[in-house]
Amino acid sequence: MKKFQKEFEVHYYEVDFYQELTPLALLNFLEETAIAHSEAVGYGVTRLKEKGYGWVLSQWQIEMDQYPHYGEKVKIQTWPSHFQRFYGDREFLVLNSQDKVIARASSLWIFLNLEKRRPTRIPQEVSDAYHIFPDKALSFPFPELKMSQTREKKRSKFMIRRSDIDTNDHVNNAKYIEWVLETIPEEVYRTYRISSLEVVYKKESTYGQMIQSVTEEQQRVDQEAHYVHQILERDGEEEVALALAQTRWSKR
Amino acid sequence: MKKFQKEFEVHYYEVDFYQELTPLALLNFLEETAIAHSEAVGYGVTRLKEKGYGWVLSQWQIEMDQYPHYGEKVKIQTWPSHFQRFYGDREFLVLNSQDKVIARASSLWIFLNLEKRRPTRIPQEVSDAYHIFPDKALSFPFPELKMSQTREKKRSKFMIRRSDIDTNDHVNNAKYIEWVLETIPEEVYRTYRISSLEVVYKKESTYGQMIQSVTEEQQRVDQEAHYVHQILERDGEEEVALALAQTRWSKR
DSSP states (O other): OOOEEEEEEOOGGGBOTTSBBOHHHHHHHHHHHHHHHHHHTTOOHHHHHHTTEEEEEEEEEEEESOOOBTTOEEEEEEEEEEEETTEEEEEEEEEOTTSOEEEEEEEEEEEEETTTTEEOOOOHHHHHHSOOOOOOSOOSOOOOOOOOSSSOEEEEEEEOOGGGBOTTSSBOHHHHHHHHHTTSOHHHHHHEEEEEEEEEEOSOOOTTOEEEEEEEEEEEETTEEEEEEEEEEEETTEEEEEEEEEEEEEEO | OOOEEEEEEOOGGGBOTTSBBOHHHHHHHHHHHHHHHHHHTTOOHHHHHHTTEEEEEEEEEEEESOOOBTTOEEEEEEEEEEEETTEEEEEEEEEOTTSOEEEEEEEEEEEEETTTTEEOOOOHHHHHHSOOOOOOSOOSOOOOOOOOSSSOEEEEEEEOOGGGBOTTSSBOHHHHHHHHHTTSOHHHHHHEEEEEEEEEEOSOOOTTOEEEEEEEEEEEETTEEEEEEEEEEEETTEEEEEEEEEEEEEEO
16 A cells, blocks of 8 residues: 655746745645545545534644755655544655655644534544544644734734635635735844744634734744744634744745 | 647646636736746847846736636647837637637737847847747737726726736736736636737836725626726826726626
8 A cells, every 4th residue: 555646837927936835825736635545435525514514623743854946846744643533633744856755744634524513423434435544744733823912913904815715715824824924024034944843723704704813923033933823813802813833934 | 840739737726716717816827927938949048148138027908718617728829920120929719628729818018228228120049039920819900998988987996016017027917917807797707708808008107106906897798897997006186007908897
C-alpha cells in the first residue's frame, strides 16, 4: 500500500514577487490533494454529498522549510493517520523536484451531516475505504493561540466577496489566510517568509458578511517574527471568532 | 513549426458550484500559457525585466462554448498573430479532453519600457524569437463598450487587497473580472454562465487603493443577458476608468 501522491506545477499566478509559491496557493495544493485522494478511494465530494455527508477542515499545522519557484513541479503526499468517531487526521509532505521534503503539514477534519450541519460518526464503509498510516508529518502538539490583553493590535475589515466563496457556498478555508496576510506589516511581508502556520476554524462565514482580521505582533527579533491572528465577525454586540491563527516568519 | 500548447488540470479551487471552471481561473490559464510561451522562446518575464522591458495586457476578447469540469484536463494553444511597433496580438484556443475547441480568445499586448512605464518599439530580437501565424482565433471586431446615461447602474466598492497584487506590484488583470462578477445580480450569477467577455485595460492600480465596479444591465431576454462594466478609481474630484468590460450570459 502506497501513500497517495499528486503532482502540481507552480504557475505564475501562484507566486509572489520573489517568484515563490504563495502560502495561499500552498493551502490550495494541500486541500486539492486531500480531495483527490478521497475521489480516488471512491468517496469524493460529490458522492459524499449525495449521501448527505461532507468533510470540513478544523485545523491546519504547516511547516515550510523551502518554497518552490515558478515553473517548478512539486509532489504532495498525503495519508490519513487516525480516524475517531467524527474526526479524521490527515498528514502531508511536500516534495520538491529533487524529491526533497520541503514542507510538512498535519490537519484535522470533521465529518458532517450536511443537512443538520452537525458532526456525525464516520460510516464504516467510508473509513474502510482508506488505508491508515499511523505516522505523523509533524510531531509537536497544536499550540494555544492566545492574544494578550495589552499589546497593540492591527485591524483590517473585509466585505466577503463572491470570489471568496467556494463550491459549498461558504468562505473557502484558504481565504482566511489571505485576510491574515493583509495585516502583516509591509516590511515583514516584503522581507520575511512564513516558516510555520497554524489555523483553527471555529465557524463558517458566507457571502456579503463583514469580517475583521486582527493581528498582534508577539515578537520580532533578529531573523524571526511571530504573530497571533483572529478572524472575527460581529454578531449583534459581540465579536465572534471565525478562526484563530498563528504565523512565524523568518528573514529571507 | 507548431503552435505552442500547454496542459492544465482543473482543480477544485478553480471551479464554481456547478463544478465548472470559473472565468477567473480561465483568464489565469490563458495568461499562464502566454507567459510559458515567452519563456519557451527565451524571452520570459525575468529575462525581459533584466533588459528593462515587459508586456502588459491591453485587451481581452473571449468566447466560451463550454466550460471544463473539475478534474478535467484542458489544453491551451496560443500563437502571436501580428506584431506592430509596440503592439502584439496573441490568439488562444481552449481544447477539452476530447480535443474539441470549447473556447477562443484574442488579446492585445503592449511592449513597455519598464523604467519610463511607456510603450516602446518591440526589439527585432524579441519579435524574431516567435513564429507568427496570421490566423485569428476570433474574427469579429472589438466592440465599443458604452454605458447609457439613463439606465440604472449597480455599484460596488472594493479596497484593493494584497492578494489582488501580482508579481509586478500592480493589480493582476484577472482581478478586474472578479470585481465585475461581484456586481452581477444573484439570479443571473447562479443560473447563467458567461458566453463572451471583453475587457480593455486603461490604467494600472495598486495596493490600498479604493476602486468601484459599476455595471449596467443592457438586456435580459429569454436565455440571454448582457452587461456593460466600468472599473473606476476616484482621482480627486474625477472618476477615472481603470478598465471597461462587457459580459454576455446564457442560461444554463
